[in-house]
């Protein structure tokens with residue numbers, strides 16, 4: 001527990017609800033890809049007792065490695081922002097530029113943003129000895145081409161392999177996504193439209209183009225879609241895993257007022273909860289994020305409800321819980337709150353000061369008890385931050401609070417857990433467990449959401465099977 005005061009540390013957010021939602025666009029599913037063995041999660045089946053890797057088909061693996069193809073067009077400058085945003089989401093990005101693209105923007109820009117030397121030469125002896133075009137094609141979990149020029153589309157439709165980008169598009173088994181960008185007349189041209197049809201018939205996904213003002217001064221269809229949509233497309237391969245679900249999520253710390261200037265709080269930054277919200281959104285869920293005070297920007301597209309105290313968080317959860325199918329309690333809710341908050345600032349008086357505290361409401365415990373008593377309720381996912389006896393405490397919490405999944409994080413190691421960018425997790429559910437090694441919080445969140453989706457759908461199937469059928 002940390003005692004803070006207003007004016008220090010985190011600024012509180014205004015309370016209330018706000019929606020930050022992208023315009024709806026439906027994304028066709030991307031074919032499933034293989035599991036990256038380096039990041040495979042270990043799973044233990046209680047029946048056999050032995051840890052093992054989940055088979056590939058059991059876990060749709062989040063995209064972590066993207067080849068970003070950049071072709072020659074005015075929209076090339078926007079691709080730099082795409083790289084920055086993908087890197088923010090902790091994806092590894094390898095930029096491959098065409099010769100024309102290099103006339104628009106120097107590769108150094110992309111190298112600096114991606115942290116990797118840009119690749120462009122097909123017949124490059126040094127690269128062929130290292131990550132050659134086939135190795136690059138295998139490395140990619142997604143090939144995203146933004147902007148995709150009319151000429152590139154024509155070459156790809158024609159099956160050409162005359163530069164590195166077209167060659168790796170032919171050689172890869174990863175999904176290929178194009179974001180076309182060109183003058184409206186070029187886009188409407190029958191040749192371009194025929195190429196589009198050929199590519200789509202082969203399973204290439206096209207995002208856009210959008211309509212609007214063009215760089216050439218004309219108005220019409222041909223603009224590259226927004227950075228947000230491109231980033232969404234790159235990360236939404238598991239889009240649909242939670243489609244149709246509403247996920248209610250709590251995140252961040254709470255603040256328990258002692259007096260108008262002092263409060264009790266904890267070290268939570270909200271990073272893990274916000275990462276979970278973003279991952280749930282990418283998986284196609286409607287997300288309601290009830291957040292304690294945090295400096296973080298809410299992910300684009302979530303409905304945010306800002307609260308301050310544990311009592312406010314509890315009230316907000318109870319207000320929204322009926323709408324949700326999955327509840328994820330990632331907030332570090334204060335366990336105790338002052339019995340009474342003073343109306344005026346408490347003055348220094350004696351050497352010692354005794355503060356009377358009382359228990360706050362146990363939000364997830366209450367939801368678990370309601371469900372255990374037979375009331376309908378959401379699939380319950382809890383988090384536990386532990387400094388010792390992680391497994392014992394986690395299993396106890398899972399059982400005592402009637403949870404469907406408990407995600408336990410060790411918070412006694414440097415650079416892990418509270419207010420850091422990395423985390424590791426051990427997950428426990430009735431009948432199973434798994435572990436995720438240390439990694440970035442966003443990447444971990446995507447993997448956790450995949451697990452949540454799997455367990456949720458399994459529980460749902462069991463429930464439906466148990467229900468008597470109506471004839």
Ligand SMILES: Cc1cc2nc3c(=O)[nH]c(=O)nc-3n(C[C@H](O)[C@H](O)[C@H](O)COP(=O)(O)O)c2cc1C
Pocket residue numbers: 070071072073074075098099100101148149150151152153181182183186
């Ligand atoms: C200033 C300028 C802007 C261009 N903008 C576009 C564009 O937005 N879209 C497009 O398809 N082609 C555009 N072109 C034409 C392409 O650069 C040209 O077709 C090139 O061969 C594409 O090569 P690549 O597909 O290998 O990158 C532009 C050309 C110039 C000179």
